[in-house]
Amino acid sequence: MQKERLNSEILKGGITEPKGFLSAGIHCGIKKVKRDLALIVSTTPATAAGVFTLNKVQAAPVLICKEHLSKGKTFKAIVINSGNANACTGQRGYDDAVIMANETAKELNIIPEEVFVSSTGVIGEQLPIEKILIGIKKAVKHLGTGEFENAAKAIMTTDTFMKSVSATFLIDGKNVSIGGISKGSGMIHPNMATMLAFVTTDAAIEHDVFQILLKNVTDRTFNKIIVDGDTSTNDMVIALANGQSEIKIEQQKESYDIFEEQLYQILKKLAIDIVKDGEGATKLVEINVEGALNNIDADKAARTVALSPLVKTAIHGEDANWGRIIAAVGYSGIEFNPDKFEIYINGHQILNQNYEIALSIQDANQTLKPKEINLLLKLNMGTGKATCWTCDLSAEYVKINGSYRS
Amino acid sequence: MQKERLNSEILKGGITEPKGFLSAGIHCGIKKVKRDLALIVSTTPATAAGVFTLNKVQAAPVLICKEHLSKGKTFKAIVINSGNANACTGQRGYDDAVIMANETAKELNIIPEEVFVSSTGVIGEQLPIEKILIGIKKAVKHLGTGEFENAAKAIMTTDTFMKSVSATFLIDGKNVSIGGISKGSGMIHPNMATMLAFVTTDAAIEHDVFQILLKNVTDRTFNKIIVDGDTSTNDMVIALANGQSEIKIEQQKESYDIFEEQLYQILKKLAIDIVKDGEGATKLVEINVEGALNNIDADKAARTVALSPLVKTAIHGEDANWGRIIAAVGYSGIEFNPDKFEIYINGHQILNQNYEIALSIQDANQTLKPKEINLLLKLNMGTGKATCWTCDLSAEYVKINGSYRS
Numbered sequence: 001m002q003k004e005r006l007n008s009e010i011l012k013g014g015i016t017e018p019k020g021f022l023s024a025g026i027h028c029g030i031k032k033v034k035r036d037l038a039l040i041v042s043t044t045p046a047t048a049a050g051v052f053t054l055n056k057v058q059a060a061p062v063l064i065c066k067e068h069l070s071k072g073k074t075f076k077a078i079v080i081n082s083g084n085a086n087a088c089t090g091q092r093g094y095d096d097a098v099i100m101a102n103e104t105a106k107e108l109n110i111i112p113e114e115v116f117v118s119s120t121g122v123i124g125e126q127l128p129i130e131k132i133l134i135g136i137k138k139a140v141k142h143l144g145t146g147e148f149e150n151a152a153k154a155i156m157t158t159d160t161f162m163k164s165v166s167a168t169f170l171i172d173g174k175n176v177s178i179g180g181i182s183k184g185s186g187m188i189h190p191n192m193a194t195m196l197a198f199v200t201t202d203a204a205i206e207h208d209v210f211q212i213l214l215k216n217v218t219d220r221t222f223n224k225i226i227v228d229g230d231t232s233t234n235d236m237v238i239a240l241a242n243g244q245s246e247i248k249i250e251q252q253k254e255s256y257d258i259f260e261e262q263l264y265q266i267l268k269k270l271a272i273d274i275v276k277d278g279e280g281a282t283k284l285v286e287i288n289v290e291g292a293l294n295n296i297d298a299d300k301a302a303r304t305v306a307l308s309p310l311v312k313t314a315i316h317g318e319d320a321n322w323g324r325i326i327a328a329v330g331y332s333g334i335e336f337n338p339d340k341f342e343i344y345i346n347g348h349q350i351l352n353q354n355y356e357i358a359l360s361i362q363d364a365n366q367t368l369k370p371k372e373i374n375l376l377l378k379l380n381m382g383t384g385k386a387t388c389w390t391c392d393l394s395a396e397y398v399k400i401n402g403s404y405r406s
Numbered sequence: 407m408q409k410e411r412l413n414s415e416i417l418k419g420g421i422t423e424p425k426g427f428l429s430a431g432i433h434c435g436i437k438k439v440k441r442d443l444a445l446i447v448s449t450t451p452a453t454a455a456g457v458f459t460l461n462k463v464q465a466a467p468v469l470i471c472k473e474h475l476s477k478g479k480t481f482k483a484i485v486i487n488s489g490n491a492n493a494c495t496g497q498r499g500y501d502d503a504v505i506m507a508n509e510t511a512k513e514l515n516i517i518p519e520e521v522f523v524s525s526t527g528v529i530g531e532q533l534p535i536e537k538i539l540i541g542i543k544k545a546v547k548h549l550g551t552g553e554f555e556n557a558a559k560a561i562m563t564t565d566t567f568m569k570s571v572s573a574t575f576l577i578d579g580k581n582v583s584i585g586g587i588s589k590g591s592g593m594i595h596p597n598m599a600t601m602l603a604f605v606t607t608d609a610a611i612e613h614d615v616f617q618i619l620l621k622n623v624t625d626r627t628f629n630k631i632i633v634d635g636d637t638s639t640n641d642m643v644i645a646l647a648n649g650q651s652e653i654k655i656e657q658q659k660e661s662y663d664i665f666e667e668q669l670y671q672i673l674k675k676l677a678i679d680i681v682k683d684g685e686g687a688t689k690l691v692e693i694n695v696e697g698a699l700n701n702i703d704a705d706k707a708a709r710t711v712a713l714s715p716l717v718k719t720a721i722h723g724e725d726a727n728w729g730r731i732i733a734a735v736g737y738s739g740i741e742f743n744p745d746k747f748e749i750y751i752n753g754h755q756i757l758n759q760n761y762e763i764a765l766s767i768q769d770a771n772q773t774l775k776p777k778e779i780n781l782l783l784k785l786n787m788g789t790g791k792a793t794c795w796t797c798d799l800s801a802e803y804v805k806i807n808g809s810y811r812s
Contacts, residue, residue, distance in 0.1 A: 057736030057744045088732060088744065088761045123729030124761065231737035309715070309803075323529030326494060330463030331637035338463040338494065355494045355530065395801035397715075 013166030014148030018177040018202035019244035020044055024142035025154030028135025030083035030121070030128055035154035037135040038080045040198055041108060041143055045074035046242035047207045048116070049214035051222075053235035059087035060097040061117040062236060068101075068113050073207070078116040078198055078238055079104040079136060080155050082183070085194060086119040086127050087233040096127045103133050107140045116238050120157055120183060120194040123233065152181040155196055159184040163273040167262050171255045176203050176245045178262055182270035184277040194234040195222065197270050203259060204243030209251055213260060214239050221267040224388040226306040227278040237267075275389045280396030283315055284389065285373045292384030297334035299386040301377065304332035312393035315373060320364035322351045329377065337381060344376035353380065419572030420554030424583035424608035425650035426450055430548035431556030434541025436489035436527070436534055441560035443541040444486045446604055447514060447549055451480035452648035453613045454522070455620035457628075459641035465493035466503040467523040468642060474507075474519050479613070484522040484604055484644055485510040485542060486561050488589070491600060492525040492533050493639040502533045509539050513546040522644050526563055526589060526600040529639065558587040561602055565590040569679040573668050577661045582609050582651045584668055588676035590683040600640040601628065603676050609665060610649030615657055619666060620645050627673035630794040632712040633684040643673075681795045686802030689721055690795065691779045698790030703740035705792040707783065710738035718799035721779060726770030728757045735783065743787060750782035759786065 016023050020043040030036040050069045052062050068075070079100055086093045097117050105112040119127070142150075152162040166179035182197035205213070218237050241249075249259045276284050287306055292298035305311055308328040314321040322343050329336055343351040345367040349358040359367070422429050426449040436442040456475045458468050474481070485506055492499045503523050511518040525533070548556075558568040572585035588603035611619070624643050647655075655665045682690050693712055698704035711717055714734040720727040728749050735742055749757040751773040755764040765773070 055733060055736040056740075056742040057732055088729060090745075090761050123733070124763070231733070233733050233736060313803075323494060326463055327461060327529070327637070327639050330461040330639060334462075336462040339496075355496050357530070395805050397719075399801050 013177070013179055014152060014164035015040055015166070015179040015181050015198060015200045016145040016148040017166035017168060017179040018200045018242070020202060020242050021179070021200045022143040022145060022147070023151040024139040024144065024147045025150030025152070026135060026139050026142055028138065029131040030081055034156070035150060036081055036083045037132065037139055038151040038154035039104070039136070039139040039143060040078040040151060040200065040240070042076050042200070042240055042242040044242050044244060045076060046240040047073070047205055047210055048075045048241070049207065049210040049239045051215055051218045051237045053232055055231050055233050055235070057088065057233045059085055059119060059234040060089060060093040061086055061119045062234060063094065064097045064101060065116045065118070065236060065238065068116060072113045074114065075116065075240060076110045076114040077104055077108055078118065078240070080118040080120070080196065080198070081127070081132055082155050082157050083121040084119060084125055084127050085121045085123050085234050088124045089126055092126055096129045099129055100132060100136070103136045107136055118196055118234070118236060118238070120155065120196055120234055148179070148181070155181060155183045157183060157194070158279070159277050161277060163270055163277070165266055165269045167266055169258065169262050171247045171258055174245055174247050176247050176259070177201065178266050180266045180270050182274060184274045194232040195274060196235070197222065197237040197267070199237070199239035199266065201239070201241045202243065202245035203241050204246070204248040205241040209249065210239065210241055213263065217260065217263050217267050220264060221271040225271045225275045226303060226388055226390045227275060272389055275391050278391040280394035281391035282394060283371055283373055283392040285315060285375060285391060286387065286389050287375045287377070288385070288387050289377045289379065290385045291379040291381055292386070293335045293382040294384040295386060296384070298384040299388070300334050301329050301332045301379070302386045302388045304328050305375070305377070306388050306390035309393055312390065315368060316392035316394050318365055318368040320345060320350055320361065320368055325377065326351070335381065336379065340380040342378040342380065344378070346370060346374050419583070419585055420558060420570035421446055421572070421585040421587050421604060421606045422551040422554040423572035423574060423585040424606045424648070426608060426648050427585070427606045428549040428551060428553070429557035430545040430550070430553045431558065431560030432541060432545050432548055434544065435537040436487055440562070441556060442487055442489045443538065443545055444557040444560035445510070445542070445545040445549060446484040446557060446606065446646070448482050448606070448646055448648040450648050450650060451482060452646040453479070453611055453616055454481045454647070455613065455616040455645045457621055457624045457643045459638055461637050461639050461641070463494065463639045465491055465525060465640040466495060466499040467492055467525045468640060469500065470503045470507060471522045471524070471642060471644065474522060478519045480520065481522065481646060482516050482520045483510055483514055484524065484646070486524040486526070486602065486604070487533070487538055488526050488561050488563055490525060490527040490531055490533050491529050491640050494530045495532055498532055502535045505535055506538060506542070509542045513542055524602055524640070524642060524644070526561065526602055526640055554585070554587070561587060561589045563589060563600070564685070565683050567683060569676055569683070571672055571675045573672055575664065575668050577653045577664055580651055580653050582653050582665070583607065584672050586672045586676050588680060590680045600638040601680060602641070603628065603643040603673070605643070605645035605672065607645070607647045608649065608651035609647050610652070610654040611647040615655065616645065616647055619669065623666065623669050623673050626670060627677040631677045631681045632709060632794055632796045633681060678795055681797050684797040686800035687797035688800060689777055689779055689798040691721055691781060691797060692793065692795050693781045693783070694791070694793050695783045695785065696791045697785040697787055698792070699741045699788040700790040701792060702790070704790040705794070706740050707735050707738045707785070708792045708794045710734050711781070711783070712794050712796035715799055718796065721774060722798035722800050724771055724774040726751060726756055726767065726774055731783065732757070741787065742785065746786040748784040748786065750784070752776060752780050
């Protein structure tokens with residue numbers, strides 16, 4: 001069953017909305033035609049925070065970023081190529097990532113440790129480093145505040161739309177902005193499985209505070225999106241804060257909560273856009289679990305339902321098959337009393353306690369017609385709750401992932 | 407890409423190969439046309455062993471079987487219906503399962519506690535108990551030693567072929583037989599996701615020994631098959647031993663090892679047949695992990711690779727995409743040094759240590775042409791090893807599971 005793909009509106013401004021950030025997105029020849037090299041630059045030194053893949057196989061640029069983040073205090077640039085992940089490439093891959101940082105630093109007249117390096121694309125092939133070096137020179141020439149869409153495009157692999165968002169809000173009477181771009185995961189492609197996001201802000205935030213903020217908000221956004229359970233070797237979220245708004249974000253101040261909420265909205269939008277762009281996705285599914293014994297149980301239940309191929313295919317087929325949902329919660333490993341279980345789809349109760357069917361199959365299936373599905377699972381055992389996002393599983397996903405190179 | 411389905415030869419004898427076992431498989435009207443009620447009977451009292459689903463949602467027949475197994479010493483019958491799982495059916499479902507045991511006992515002139523009850527099919531609908539009661543009477547009339555194929559057929563849901571196997575071997579100069587039937591899981595169907603297996607033997611085995619034997623062998627067979635990671639509310643393996651061969655199986659005797667090996671071969675065959683019959687499966691994949699730090703790590707790595715939709719779609723597409731395999735091991739959570747990792751497909755080395763590519767993409771893809779794929783992953787870190795079986799993931803799987811009721 002072929003269904004219309006999901007899409008997403010693009011919010012203005014992006015990563016150059018915050019003061020003092022420039023970007024570029026150009027074509028250097030890793031891909032045949034499309035943009036494949038992005039550069040993000042702060043005109044003044046910025047603090048940074050980063051969250052990286054937990055995969056034991058870590059691509060060379062991930063290793064470089066972690067080194068720079070642990071050693072450096074301020075940063076000025078992020079250079080990203082698409083089309084080649086520089087993963088599983090051994091010592092040569094590591095050396096090439098170092099060369100990317102060095103060349104970017106040289107062209108910007110800064111030091112290599114002020115540069116983050118990121119790659120996404122095919123695993124196991126060496127970078128075409130000569131092309132990239134020429135590309136870096138070209139990108140530096142293109143740097144500007146109007147180039148944020150090109151940067152968003154240049155980090156895409158098989159994404160079908162660019163992911164770019166920004167927000168401007170008041171703190172203590174001054175404008176503060178956050179911008180972000182991301183690219184999809186969704187095991188979107190053979191060997192092209194990486195989730196990347198880059199965030200800029202003109203707030204001033206000390207590294208330790210920024211790191212906690214980014215980790216917390218990432219846990220509630222990027223770490224709550226579930227396409228197919230595969231985890232990439234290259235995943236990363238990097239954020240830069242250059243302080244040009246003259247507003248400092250500190251813990252235990254009201255401004256902290258305002259900033260955290262705005263950062264949450266930005267990362268949530270970027271994360272949900274990745275789910276919407278999951279390979280073959282036709283429906284965005286928000287799963288809310290309430291009434292678990294604790295939040296950890298709620299999260300486990302939500303993730304298990306989100307990962308179940310049976311639940312995901314049923315949603316694709318607009319089949320309100322509550323037996324699959326209850327069975328998935330049942331094997332999630334949490335404390336669970338199925339007699340107390342309730343299911344709501346888009347506000348309509350499907351299943352009441354004691355397995356009482358609340359809607360006919362026909363009416364229940366109607367609740368799955370919209371493109372955005374809200375699944376509410378009430379366990380009625382405690383106060384634990386969790387939210388995650390996933391997409392449906394279509395035959396299209398399998399076709400794309402099974403026949404890429406054949 | 408549509409590919410030819412896998413199939414399996416049928417081995418002679420089945421569950422009535424062991425002395426003193428009768429069976430029947432009839433149509434009672436739960437399904438429209440096909441057989442839907444099976445009966446397995448031992449002519450003399452048999453000891454029993456059982457392994458049941460770990461899902462927190464347990465169907466009524468699972469509860470009944472566990473009760474009977476914990477209370478009773480000997481058993482004489484197993485009654486199984488297909489077409490309705492009697493799961494998520496509350497008190498009425500429980501009462502119906504009791505009625506099934508009572509009626510079977512009455513017709514066979516035995517006591518209800520000597521009867522096991524099993525169901526598979528749609529979740530959340532009440533059993534058509536009147537039809538089943540008439541069916542039990544009919545099945546008793548059909549009991550015979552030539553009816554094992556009908557029993558194998560009567561437990562099928564969307565299985566495309568029946569699963570029946572037996573073996574006869576010598577212990578201390580006497581013939582001992584084991585027979586078995588199973589039915590598929592593979593999230594074969596919306597709400598029809600159950601793995602069932604029933605095993606008969608004319609060996610004599612005390613309950614405690616039998617239980618350990620069955621659990622150990624189930625762990626190495628049924629618990630090593632991975633179709634899509636969903637776990638049913640109704641899964642069970644039940645085995646009966648009536649002693650009519652006059653051979654007793656006891657621990658720390660040579661005969662124990664012989665019997666265990668034969669039981670392993672029987673359950674392995676029944677388990678692999680379930681994988682072969684996984685919805686949309688076109689390839690059977692055996693995954694062997696060697697050289698993990700320990701067996702637990704090896705098992706985790708094997709399972710993670712077996713569950714990865716990316717690996718499964720690549721195998722379906724005959725794309726020897728080693729990057730997906732190494733990434734899956736990387737996120738399996740085990741101790742892992744990717745520099746030491748080696749991959750072999752059907753005996754051909756694809757990847758050597760230090761990411762050295764051992765075969766061209768074209769040649770590596772050729773290794774995935776056969777219908778049976780052996781994937782050997784060498785971690786070169788220790789002596790831990792594990793084996794599991796899975797199938798490829800095809801667009802067919804999604805189509806069938808997404809559009810059943812639409």
